[in-house]
Amino acid sequence: MDTAIDRIPNKYDRRAMTVEQARALLLGRVQPVQAVEVDLVDALGRRLAASVRTEEPIPHFRRSGMDGYAVRTSDLANVRAAAPAELEIIEQIPCGVEPQYKIAKGQAARIMTGGMVPEGADAVIMQEMTELLESEGRSIVRIQKKVAPGTNVTPIGEEADEGTLVLEAGERIGAGHTAILASLGYSRVSVYRRPKVAVLSTGTELLQLSDPLQMGKIRNSNAYMLAAQIIAAGGTPQLVGQIPDDYARAERMLYDLLASDVDLIVTTGGVSVGDYDIMADFFLRWEGKTLFNKIAMRPGSPTTAGSWRDKLLFGLSGNPSACFVGFELFVRPVIQQLQGAVFNPAKTVTCRLAVDYKKVNAYPRYVRGYWYSAEGEHYAKPVGRDKSSAILSLKDANCLIVIPPTKTGLSSGEIVQIIPLDGAMST
Ligand code: AMP
């Protein structure tokens, strides 16, 4: 597959690769970046650089699940309302305190939720099922009901034995991971450093954000959209600039970037077959290896990528929606794999189309969509204008709807797969 591009003589004669082939080609070249240590409170959203095993069983002592009394169930074998057991309370066991005594026949200990169940006891009977008596200066608990051994006692290792693999390298740290790390005593966590991703925008029409609009020119929205996508994927964007469609200048900048310490370079614009499509020219002439310059998909079929030494260079389309989709399908998995994640192609959801989709296409289409559930089923519908130049509809998309090649279009109710856009959404 690596040699696919060798057959491509110029930018007008391109052979399309499938999305899956192109992604496999890219991911086969990505090794994780180095690990760094961060405070646990700063680890949210980062990816673990090392797997985590328990060093002790969880829990590591027999723990009471109730406020009540630790008892020997053998003392309650014959109790009933008319013949309750009366057990002597020999100790109070709050949380965090080791019991001093073993419970002997006829004895019980007052215990709180989370307290350590004393030796000799094999159940905790909840407070509400008991009656407390004082008799000759001694505290007595009266119990009218039997309980089974083990009731309200969490055994040692119920959740995990010592040495259990509880977190794997590459997992993204959420609140649940944080709880596990904290309970295992990790105040510092080894995570992958954030990959540095350079963003270079090309296009003579591009204005800076603060520039007033001029006829025929537009502000550079892609660079900022990509920065947001890079951050959501766990990377650090470096907006290295925007340049006109000037080949020599682009070439100089790209070689400088390739030799710099960034982990990845993403360009927008100029990958198509137009007269000023300088990125397409660069990918034909450069010293690196162009992996693909056409993908069987819409939008973004001229999406291009190559490698120079061990660094990947992406040429995304300038059309905002094509740029967005190209990032989600190809750049996001690379940024995630740079942080030890394993790309999971099965992360799609089966939905029914909520409306007709009557566009005919020879290539699969990745349509910006909105998916939701109603009456126990998942539905998806396109949002806004389905044009690769559209900007306004992007913010409402929570998925990409995958429309397979079709000569007739799809009808409402037909089954489609969607790719959720978890990280890209604002909420
Ligand atoms: P290109 O990929 O260079 O052929 O550009 C396709 C379309 O995307 C053109 O209409 C460009 O003006 C537009 N475009 C290119 N770069 C950007 C950018 N950075 N932000 C917004 N639109 C862009």
Ligand code: MG
């Ligand atoms: Mg252009």
